[in-house]
Every structure is written in C-alpha cells, then in structure tokens.
Amino acid sequence: AQSVTQPDIHITVSEGASLELRCNYSYGATPYLFWYVQSPGQGLQLLLKYFSGDTLVQGIKGFEAEFKRSQSSFNLRKPSVHWSDAAEYFCAVGASAGNEKLTFGTGTRLTIIP
Amino acid sequence: EADIYQTPRYLVIGTGKKITLECSQTMGHDKMYWYQQDPGMELHLIHYSYGVNSTEKGDLSSESTVSRIRTEHFPLTLESARPSHTSQYLCASKGTNSYEQYFGPGTRLTVT
Numbered sequence: 001a002q003s004v005t006q007p008d009i010h011i012t013v014s015e016g017a018s019l020e021l022r023c024n025y026s027y028g029a030t031p032y033l034f035w036y037v038q039s040p041g042q043g044l045q046l047l048l049k050y051f052s053g054d055t056l057v058q059g060i061k062g063f064e065a066e067f068k069r070s071q072s073s074f075n076l077r078k079p080s081v082h083w084s085d086a087a088e089y090f091c092a093v094g095a096s097a098g099n100e101k102l103t104f105g106t107g108t109r110l111t112i113i114p
Numbered sequence: 115e116a117d118i119y120q121t122p123r124y125l126v127i128g129t130g131k132k133i134t135l136e137c138s139q140t141m142g143h144d145k146m147y148w149y150q151q152d153p154g155m156e157l158h159l160i161h162y163s164y165g166v167n168s169t170e171k172g173d174l175s176s177e178s179t180v181s182r183i184r185t186e187h188f189p190l191t192l193e194s195a196r197p198s199h200t201s202q203y204l205c206a207s208k209g210t211n212s213y214e215q216y217f218g219p220g221t222r223l224t225v226t
Contacts, residue, residue, distance in 0.1 A: 034214060088154075101159055
C-alpha cells in the first residue's frame with residue numbers, strides 16, 4: 001500500500017526567506033507525486049506534479065519540487081516566500097497504473113512572519 | 115483553473131436531518147471523488163466513481179451514500195446526520211488521460 005509522510009506539522013518562515021517542505025513516500029513502483037495547497041476554508045489547488053522525466057519540476061506561484069528516488073522524497077521548495085504563501089500544504093502519491101486513488105500526507109501548515 | 119463546484123459551502127443542521135451535498139463539474143471528467151477532512155488533518159477518500167452508474171466506497175468507512183446519474187454531477191447524501199459527521203467534505207474530479215485531481219471549494223458541515 002502507498003503512504004506519504006510529511007514530518008513537519010508546522011513551519012514558520014520570514015517573508016523573503018527560502019522554504020523547503022519535506023515529503024517522503026512509500027510505494028513499490030514509480031509513483032505519481034503531487035503537491036497541493038489549501039488556503040483556509042478552501043479546496044485544494046494543484047501546485048505541481050511529477051510523473052516521469054526531469055526530476056526537478058516547476059509549478060505555479062514560483063514553487064518547485066525535486067523527486068529523489070534513492071531517498072523516496074519529493075520536497076517542495078521556494079526561494080523567497082511571500083505572505084500570501086501562508087496555507088496548508090499537502091503532498092500526495094498516486095499509483096503509476098491501475099489504482100486511481102491518491103493518498104495524502106497529513107499536511108504542513110506554513111506561517112509567514114513579516 | 116478547474117471548474118468544479120460544491121454547494122452549500124457551509125451547512126449547520128440538526129441531528130437526524132437528511133442532507134445532500136452537491137458537487138458538479140463542467141470539464142467532462144469521468145472520474146469523481148469525495149474526501150472527508152477533519153480540521154488540520156489529512157484527506158480521507160470516502161467515495162469515488164469511474165463514470166455514470168459507477169460508485170465505489172473509499173478507504174474510510176462512511177455512512178453517506180453517493181450517486182452518479184450524470185457525468186457532471188456527483189451528490190453525497192446523509193440519510194440521518196449525526197454530530198460525528200461534522201467535517202469538511204471535498205469533491206474532486208479527474209480526466210481519463212490525466213492523474214491529477216481537481217478539487218472543489220468544499221462544504222463545511224456542522225451537525226448539532
């Protein structure tokens with residue numbers, strides 16, 4: 001069975017600082033990986049996805065993520081955060097074939113301080 | 115931006131009432147999903163559908179039921195609401211040739 005671990009429940013960074021949110025997955029084959037962002041009271045918005053190819057993927061809002069098979073990780077990064085980036089971030093894994101379901105991590109809440 | 119809609123956005127209702135949460139998408143996606151999310155927690159899949167007249171239970175047991183009579187519509191029904199059903203319910207859809215799911219804004223349900 002697939003699983004996702006987001007080890008950081010809450011992260012606080014200063015506006016303008018760099019950001020890295022950690023995500024580790026467990027899956028027997030090549031996974032499909034996603035990062036979603038959720039603002040308070042809202043649904044989830046897709047930030048970026050990895051299926052195959054280049055292991056560094058670019059997403060919306062200046063975010064990027066790097067797939068590292070050897071570490072079973074898919075960490076999300078942003079070089080300079082903005083106050084509007086404050087939200088909950090979810091990493092998710094889907095099977096590469098057949099299984100249509102996504103498995104989500106427990107999320108990381110990002111707080112931005114001036 | 116995906117076109118998937120949920121109504122109502124917020125609902126406060128008394129115990130024992132029957133409720134239906136609406137979800138519609140205009141993208142022609144054949145696959146649709148319902149997730150339950152408690153505050154500050156991960157999403158748990160409770161129902162999904164591969165297409166018209168197809169419904170399956172998800173990983174988290176739920177007393178709710180769903181139907182899929184039209185491609186664009188995937189309502190969720192609770193026959194008798196209880197306080198334990200208080201949660202946020204998120205609907206999502208996915209096209210046949212893609213793996214990413216697109217989410218609606220959610221319905222926050224409170225049962226008193």
